[in-house]
Amino acid sequence: MADNSSSTILSTPNHILVNMSSSSISSNSDLDLYLYQTARVLNGTSHYTFPIKKHGRHWIRLHFFPFVNENYNLSTAKFSVSAQNFTLLRDFQPQSGSVVKEYSLNITSDNLVLTFIPSAFSFAFLNALEVFSLPDELIPGSAKTIDPPGEYQNLWSQALETAARVNMGNQTVSPLNDTLWRLWVSDETYLKHSNLVTFVSNISAVNYKSGGPTQDIAPPSVYGTATKLDSRYNPDTTANVTWSFDVDPGFEYLVRFHFCDIVSxxxxxxxxxxxxxxxxxxxxxxxxxxxxxxxxxxxxxxxxTRLSNSRIINISVGRSTIYAYPDGILNGLEIMKITNSRGSLDAMDQPSISSSKGKVRLIVGLAVGVFFTVVVLALVLFLVCRRRRRLAYVGHSTKDHFPMNGGGSSQTMESKFSHGIAVVSCSKFGYRFPFVAIQESTNNFSESLLIGVGGFGKVYKGVLRDDTKVAVKRGVSQSQQGLAEFYTEIEMLSQFRHRHLVSLIGYCDEKNERIIIYEYMENGTLKNHLYGSNLPTLSWRQKLEICIGSARGLHYLHTGSAKAIIHRDVKSANILLDENFMAKVADFGLSKTGPEIDQTHVSTAVKGSFGYLDPEYLTRQQLTEKSDVYSFGVVMFEILCGRPVIDPSLPREMVNLVEWAMKWQKRGELEKVVDPCLVDKIKPDSLKKFGETAEKCLAAHGVDRPTMGDVLWNLEYALQLQGDDERHNLNEELSNHSEITVSSTQFSVGSMGDLAGVSMSKVFSKMVRADIMRFTD
Known part of the structure; x- marks a missing residue:
């Protein structure tokens, strides 16, 4: 970390400059070299002092990358950070990947002091630090409020934290294209209903007029791109275009909308x-x-706006009350958290009820609550009795019990999911469906609706009575793996929700049927788009975005709960694509809860798919999150090369994809194994970063592999290195999407339960069955 400038003073009782080990990250770019290959470790309360030449708003950017070297594991750090009288971070623990925290403070003194305070028995660290002055017009002194309507005064006295900065139009804007070095991320991952919109770009139309916003407010590459509600898809729709953002509840947020009419x-x-x-x-x-x-x-x-309890901000544009057709446009969006009454931006510093007024409300609330609790309990008792009579009538089984949501107590699947015998999706998850409703939705499991066959059984396309499309996975009653995987998958899917994980809609376990119902993915499996079908070729940018989405899903599995969830069957056939080619990880039948905090692995019998198995897991039967990382590395080469993992029809040295690709990667000639459809379409730096990342994932020992967070960071960087030069023409893209939608119901080879090879020969007939091999306990 470069912090030895004469204008910056670091005062600390004990600090040390540490270097990243050469195996932690490649040094093929200045960004890696100067920001994330060194860090300043602070073992005591430390102060950075910056002289301020011009009073006013300043940006503070803190860069963290918790690497591991021979002396330090920076992911174990725990510390707090404050500036002036504001708390920026409290007991912060950066776990994996690069993290950038950006704050805006109005500095009215001649010095800015940043204080780092390690938590007990821990230390603080920092990879890079930016402080620079902002134009006065960037942050207003006041702004209008909603909920309730009014005016927020004295905004200049508050500190702000950037919660989101998004460029609409499905394009990322790099700091190099912004006068204030801001990163504007693409809005695609935040869209709730991307099938309602078109992405437009017309940067040349942007015209900054005197007296209006300047390029410091937002650059032309933001105002010149937009996401637009497109009435051509449905002229009568009443739906809005909505983006969803995760935020901390209890704070007020400054939301800045950027508009520029480049379409009318x-x-x-x-x-x-x-x-x-x-x-x-x-x-x-x-x-x-x-x-x-x-x-x-x-x-x-x-x-x-103020969020009391919600952790989500939904931003929407849509049909007006005076215009005949649905319309709406948004070019950019910024969401900034405002300090609370304690002068803090950290969620751990939310104030509790302490005022006398709050105490009175609490007492009254408790009294009223006790009264209503009695009433509710009586009502619940009545409904339970009524419910049991109804369920007995419709023949639902209530005998199967197993733990849900990671809790220690058992409860029936009935009590977890059933809300009657409705045959519509309603909330889109959590329903126990009658078998007759599933028969109806699949036309009695018509073979014309078959979209896949796997080890668990067959997968059908279904349509519920409310026109919700679903994927119906029907277990084979004689399947040895079926029962355990059925319960495992429902249990796992009921624990989490994530944009890049396929969602559970319901299940059925009556009449010896074991059926799981998922959200329907229009474009089927990633595998079918790589080889073995006549589907349109994916561009390199699309493939990178699919890799990034899949990595996000796996990273969430590994880090989104107290104990990691290990997928155990990561492969291209278990990565599904929605109508916009957004990737979602599927098939959690083999998933396993990770090791306890004091353990390094889970000892378990080997299960997985041939060609994707972690060799360390295969030989030692020791399962960790790094086993998923290895499998993901295989998928990365599968995506790059556009061929099966095992293909006996090829010459002997090419049969095994990993061995073949790794040979050329180590020679520095990875371009020789690139899918012929992508030749000369991948920028060398992007290919190099991608290959290095895949190589690290495939390290022989798990300890040498990166985390999924590290993989995600490197893939996003590979996407930035590729740039925006291969964007499809909009009309061409819409045409492709339309074409794929028509044919998506016909994919059959390599669905949810399939392995990788479409050309497995008789040589492997004793090792695999129906294109899949699972190692059983």
């Missing part, structure tokens, strides 16, 4: 409504009335 024509006027959650922010917004020239003129709008 003389025949169609752009008028729409804007919402935050259920609150109307702007009604019948007409940009032509807000800017000097309607077309191409940037405009931004600031709103402050």
């Amino acid at each position: 024509t003389s025949q169609l006027k752009l008028v729409f409504n804007v919402y935050i959650n259920s609150w109307l922010v702007a009604e019948n917004l007409d940009l032509s009335n807000l800017t000097s020239t309607s077309f191409g003129a940037p405009y931004f709008m600031d709103v402050i």
Whole structure:
């Protein structure tokens, strides 16, 4: 970390500069070399002092990358950070991958002091630190509020933390294209219903007028791209375009909307409504009335909202009350957290009820609560009795018990999921479906609706009565692995929700049937788009984004709960693609809860798919999260090369994909194994980063492999290195999507339970059955 400038003073009783080991990260870029290959470790309370030449708003950016070398494991650090009188971080523990924390403070003194305080028996660290002055107009002194409507005054006295900075139009804007070195991430992963929109780009149309927003507010590459509600898909739709963001509850947030009309024509006027959650922010917004020239003129709008209990902010645009067609556009969005009453930006510092007014409310609330508890208990008792009579009538079984949600107590699947015998999806998950409803949705399991065959059974496309499309996985009654995997998958899927994990909608376990119902994925398996079918070829950017989405899903499994969840069957056939080719990890029948905090692995019989198995797990039967990392490395080469993991029809040295690709990777000639469809379409730096990451995933020993967080960080960097030059023409992309949607119901080779090879020969007939091999206990 470069902190020895004469203008910056570090005062600490004990600090040391540590270097990253050469195996932790490659040094093929200045970004890696200068930001994340060194760190300053602080073993006591430490202060960074910066002289301030110009009073006013300043940005503070803290960079953390918890690498491991021979002396330190930075992921074990735990510390707090404060600036002036504000708490920025409390008991912060960066676990994996690079983390950038950005804050905005109004500095009114001649010095800025940043204080790092290690927690008890721990230490603090920092990889890089940025402090620089901001234009006065960037952050307003006040802004309008909603819930309730009003005016928020004295915003300048508050500290802000950047919670999200997003560029619409499904394009990332790098810091090099921003006057204030901001990263604007793509909005694609935040969209809730991407099938309702089109992504548009018209950067040349952006026209900064005097008196309006400058490029310091947002660059042309933000105002020149947009996500637009497209009425062509459904002119009568009442749906809005919605983006969802994770935030800390209990804080107020400054939300900045960036608009620029780059799409309207003389025949169609752009008028729409804007919402935050259920609150109307702007009604019948007409940009032509807000800017000097309607077309191409940037405009931004600031709103402050408070979240009491919700951890989600939903941002929506959609149909106005005066316009005939559904419309709406958004070019960019920033969400900034505002310090609470304690002057803190950390969720751990939320104030409790301490005022006398709060105590009175608490006492009254408790009294009322006791009364209603008695009433509710009586009502519940009545409903339970009624429910049992009804369930007895419809013949539901209530005999199967197993732990749910990681809890120690058992409960029936009935009590967890059933809400009657409705045959519609309603909340889209958590329903116990009658067998007759599943028969109806699949036309009695018609073979024409078959979309896959695996070790567990067959998978059908189904349509519920409310027109919800679903995937129905029907277990084979004689399957040896079926019963345990059935319960494991339901238990696992009921524990988590994530954008890049396939969601559980329901299940059925009556009449000796074991059926699981998932959300339907229009574009089937990743495997089918790599080889063995006539589906359109994926671009390198699409493949990178699929890798990134899959890595995000696996990273969530490994880190999203107290104990890691190990997938155990990561492969291209278990990565599914929705209508927008967003990747979701599927098939959790073999998943296993990770080791206890004082253990290094889980000892278990080997299960998985041939060609993807971690050799260390295979030989020692010791399972860790790094076993998933190895399998993901195999998938990465599968994606790059566009061929099966094992293909006996090829020359002997090419049969095993990993051995063949690793040979050329170690020679520095990975381009020789690239899918012919991608030749000359991958930038060398992007290919190099991708290959190095895959190589590290495939290390012989788990301890030498990166975490999924590290893999994710490197893949995102490989995407940045590729740049935006291979964006599809919009009309061409829509045409491809439409074509794929029509044919997606026909994919059959290599579905949810399939392995990798479409050309397995008789040589392996004794080792595999139906293109899959599972090692049983």
